[in-house]
Amino acid sequence: MIVLTDNRCTDVPRGRITAALQILGMSALIGATAATGTTLIHTLLSKARTWHEMVSWWHPALSFLVLVPVVLYAWRWDRIRAGWRFRGYHLGDEELYIRAGLLYRRFTVLAYARIQEVNVVSGPIQRRYDLATVTISSAAGRIAIADVDPQTAYELRDRLTDLARKRRLPV
């Protein structure tokens, strides 16, 4: 069955690090956007010309705004934890199941016979936390098992290539 709340999927143990990084990234993005936007509006209204005038409205007390996301995350903690527990993959008999997503949840099914290419990718931040991503390409595009530890990633790659080769259709 293809259920969003399927519990057969193996949890990705490193999911919490990724979730934390995602949340940090999102917060940084929202913060930067808010700072730029308010500065821009202030510049337009006050016709400020120097950088000092542009940021002069910032008051040290504004640093308390940092507490807003902290409170928000504390309040929605169970949802965030549900988000990282949601990540996972499952190798079925004929197809691969992948669940991912924190805010937007997605659950994908791909038949092994349609796999065209399997890659293991690891970026600088991922290497810092000892993580790797397995990307699986089919004719429809690529999907990924994100942020597993490198050993599992290599095993998955070999396993998936093997399964794809065995189930390949005669061309």
Add this chain to the structure above:
Amino acid sequence: MTLSPLQGRLHPATPLRRSWAVLAALAGLAYQQHNLFSVGTSDARNKIDVPLWVACTAVTVVVVVVLSLFIASWRLSHYSLDGDELEYRSGLLFKVRRHCELHHVQSVDIGQPFFGRLLGVCTLRVVMSGTTMTLSYLTLNQARALKARILAEDTADERLHQVRTADLVVALLLDLGTNLKSLLLVGIGVGPYVLSGELFTLSTLVACVPKVWKLTGRRLFTYSRWSVTRIAEGSYRTDHGLFDTQQYTYRASRVASIELHQPVLWRRFNWVEVRVAVAGAGKPGVLLPVCPRTVAEKLVLHLLGADAVAHLHAPIPAPGKARRATPFHRALGYRLGNGYFATWRGYFFRNSITICPAARIQTVSVRQGPWQRRLGLANVHAHMAGGNRVSAVHRTSAESTDLAQRLHQASALH
């Protein structure tokens, strides 16, 4: 019987195809310097005097160099069709040598750009799965001979539909969404001028005009004289264009999905626009810019089979909860069965139906956003080869699970 190899050079106008812009720019640049130099007269002040013989030599050298480069690149571009292999060589500095085996060829189209039409030359596009080999320019006779040899099948052309110009003009005028969008773009372009009254603010138009032209005038020119022809079993060719004539061949075996779009004002005529997504191509291409629904259904019958046409009616409507997720919930729907998956969507100004053969679905996925999670809804996407997807949106969780399961089973390889 072995045929003699068919070979030759491309048309001598070929190098002009890319370099005429560079030459024009160089000439313009040279002309801009005319008040810096003077030729043959020594009385001009503040100008660098160039003797007449130097100027003549410089011009001659430039012309000779450019011409010899042209001739060299023309002499080096060579094609040959020998047996089962089409080979194309070109390149002066970077040599390109392409081979193409004829049994990989999916279609051959002849296109005529406007300048090419003035010179009597054309472009031959050989479409293989994934890549396209373009030979340009060729004379029309060369192109026809090559095409006949590559296809090597007697083509019985049967015209399926020809779009009438009057219908096309009315249809484009009634396409409210696109016209409002182009009006909005013009408004954005002219807005700063209206607000400030400064003439130089009209320069914002530079950014908008190409887009507006693409949405209005160019559509009229490229869509006019549009016809669909059945050239062989399962092959359908579109011919179109007022100034530059283009062709494109669709093969029934490569069709990933067919979309029927209906802008809101086309409803009383029951007209639709037919787009076809081909496996390997990113965006769906236009099969017919405007036609009555009966003709569209006939084309679906040709491309996907008789069962598919029955699937263009009676969708399963979206659940009542969907009205809290989108204002267009009435237009939503899907239908799956007999190996076809059809979905209905509505946007502000147009409704669209997408239909695909379930056997060509690559991946199935279920997606749920935060607001949908609260309402207990989810989207089901069927991903097709080439990256486009067919989606049934805002179904209840149980329904989406069931639908995804059925889609995956229907797409199973037998």
